[in-house]
Amino acid sequence: MSNAxxxxxxxxxxxxxxxxxxxxxxxxxxxIKSEYLPVFTAxxxxxxxxxxxxxxxxxTFANLPDSMTPxxxxxxxxxxxxxxxxxxxxxxxxxxxxxxxWPTLVPATATAPASTVSxxxxxxxxxxSLVWQVMQSHPMGDSNYRxxxxxxxxxxxxxYTGQPGGNA
Numbered sequence: 001m002s003n004a005x006x007x008x009x010x011x012x013x014x015x016x017x018x019x020x021x022x023x024x025x026x027x028x029x030x031x032i033k034s035e036y037l038p039v040f041t042a043x044x045x046x047x048x049x050x051x052x053x054x055x056x057x058x059x060t061f062a063n064l065p066d067s068m069t070p071x072x073x074x075x076x077x078x079x080x081x082x083x084x085x086x087x088x089x090x091x092x093x094x095x096x097x098x099x100x101x102w103p104t105l106v107p108a109t110a111t112a113p114a115s116t117v118s119x120x121x122x123x124x125x126x127x128x129s130l131v132w133q134v135m136q137s138h139p140m141g142d143s144n145y146r147x148x149x150x151x152x153x154x155x156x157x158x159x160y161t162g163q164p165g166g167n168a
Contacts, residue, residue: 005024005033005037008033008040009023009024009033010061011077011090011093012036012093012097013070014071014073014077015074015077015097016098016130017163018163022162032128035121035125036121036125039102039121040054040089040092040096041054044057053085053086053089054089057086057089060077060082060086064077078090078091095118096121096125098134099118099129099131100120100125100126100131101118101119101125101129103116103118104118126139133161134157134161136154136155
């Protein structure tokens with residue numbers, strides 16, 4: 001992987017709670033990370049009006065001390081002191097990994113409250129989204145499980161997230 005991709009996966013791991021090995025396994029036939037990084041970079045640059053923001057986010061993450069825990073690194077990235085656009089971009093990255101979609105914030109109007117709409121990035125992104133692993137389920141019409149899998153208790157959540165203790 002490239003340095004930018006390594007940093008993107010590291011950032012994504014601390015923000016989503018999934019291990020980097022789950023997000024970017026050594027043998028990766030789906031390779032969703034290669035679809036997500038350009039979407040993140042383009043959308044954040046466009047929406048923020050700051051073409052340097054995606055690189056600044058990745059550089060900020062890369063510059064965090066290795067001595068920090070993943071939770072501390074995630075908290076540092078979501079620190080309001082980074083600025084609203086920076087934190088919103090990190091939150092949108094989390095949404096993208098979990099939903100396989102890109103969120104758009106629709107401001108309130110005189111007749112409608114503020115809302116969020118999302119656009120599925122691709123069919124592959126939808127089926128590879130992390131929400132299915134958290135639910136220990138699969139998207140309708142796409143499953144690697146054998147018929148009747150639902151008759152057995154699900155495996156512990158940490159088998160899906162790659163994190164000890166079963167917490168994402």
